[in-house]
Amino acid sequence: MxxxxxxxxxxxxxxxxxxxxxxxxxxxxxxxxxxxxxxxxxxxxxxxxxxxxxxxxxxxxxxxxxxxxxxxxxxxxxxxxxxxxxxxxxxxxxxxxxxxxxxxxxxxxxxxxxxxxxxxxxxxxxMTIPQVAEVHLADDSGITPKASCGVLEYLQKMQLEDSNFFYAILVNEDDLITNIFWADVKMMIDYSYFGVVVCFDTTYRKNKEGRPFAMFVGVNHHKLTIIFGATLLYDETTESFIWLFNAFAKAMSEKKPKTILTDQDATMAKALALVWPETCHRLCIWHLYQNALKKLSIVFGKFQDFSKDFNKCIYEYEEEEEFIIAWNNMLEKYDLKDNSWLKQTFALKEKWALVYGRENFCVDMTTTQRNESMNNVIKKYVSYQHDLIRLFHHFQRMVEDRRYEERQILKQPKEV
Structure with missing residues (x-):
């Protein structure tokens, strides 16, 4: 029975x-x-x-x-x-x-x-309560075991198809993947020719878990944006950035860029100073201006000339003394001597004011605007709802589409 x-x-x-x-x-x-x-x-x-x-x-x-x-x-x-x-x-x-x-x-x-x-x-x-707790702990600690297996399978498959495909992963004490960097052979070849100046920032988050996804990008001889590598990070600590920049250098045969443009991230700046001390670190003026709009929104709204005076301090002065005088005059004119954000920004003037960067070759890239444009492109391919594996596949599809468009542009007859 x-x-x-x-x-x-x-x-x-x-x-x-x-x-x-x-x-x-x-x-x-x-x-x-x-x-x-x-x-x-x-x-x-x-x-x-x-x-x-x-x-x-x-x-x-x-x-x-x-x-x-x-x-x-x-x-x-x-x-x-x-x-x-x-x-x-x-x-x-x-x-x-x-x-x-x-x-x-x-x-x-x-x-x-x-x-x-x-x-x-x-x-x-x-699931039992202990099992639920274990899953939450795994998610808080890194990429979950199931996702880790899928990521490794994808990366190994890419390396099987292209023996020069490079990837690096960082795991925590529980053997969960926390950080990933990858680059295919075309990215490495492009970097060998055009990697003098690199743009990088982590302001773009487009995976399901909301973790920082970023790209190293540059410009080729046709002034087209090209990708040198991509990364998915667990966090934006100094330790993570140190690991990332070392992984990038390893993929590129230890060749480091002459100049790197980033956003105003203090932990990233610390990591760059430690691992790439000879690389000139310049701050992204686009991000600087966006931060100014946030921190000084009342000033921008109240004074029409403030934007013009602020831009002059960034771009126009040939001599350091002229720049400092203009900066102090701006503070006096708009009563901003005690503004804490402007004080912090001025302390970093060597990284953003053009008067301090004229000797550094930047292939006309004074901002990471190219990263921003690439982020706008990838938004068409990747959704917040996509898990890690789909993010990898859609990113690769974007890379292939970009390369196809580049080939089509190069086929066009040159204007006489």
Missing amino acids: IHDTIPSQFISKVGIEFETEDAAYNFYNDYAYRVGFSVRISKGHKDKYGKIVNRVFCCSCEGYRGKDKREDNVKNPRPQSRFGCLAKMKVNNRLTGKYRVTEFIAEHAHETTTPSKSHFLRSQRK
């Missing part, structure tokens, strides 16, 4: 009552686990207030699957999973307000599985 090995307290009977519908479902699902079948929540009725007054919980093999209109053309049809099974438990709360069992059918029209395999059934797939 089906109930020979099941204690009586776990077997449903007509007349048993439950406080809630969920309690009734959990009891029947626990019983199903011991018997070896999956439960499906079936039909029910509501009163005029929208409250469920009766509900049927049935075996997942109840009924029959409708005929698939594609059946004649399907090469591998789905296996049959409905056998007209009548096993069910029906509850009703009209009499006492509690959900009372009014009908219980135990016999099944099919073989049930063994209790040792019940956890594979759909309604039995549930």
